[in-house]
Amino acid sequence: MASSGGQRHFGRVDPFCLFMVLPLVLIAGILIWGGLAWVGVVVIVCAAIVVVVDSWTNRPLPFDVPDDDYDYDAPHTGRRAY
DSSP states (O other), X not given: OOTTSSOOSOOOOOGGGHHHHHHXXXXXXXXXXXXXXXHHHHHHXXXXXXHHHHHXXXXXXXXXXXXXXXXXXXXOOSSOOO
């Protein structure tokens, strides 16, 4: 939780997000080095948006999920269900 005790708005960044962000940053560096600085900045902003959206998607849930949520057993009625 956050130090103020409130709900966190962002979570951990998924490591697989780097498979998309690192090539974007590399391309942006090549564009900036090649003289197209404004296009490189746009690509860096797009990479930053990907990281922020990924972090926001992985935020903690606002409620606790019970551990036995998927261990539900149907009640036994003594008859076979067809």
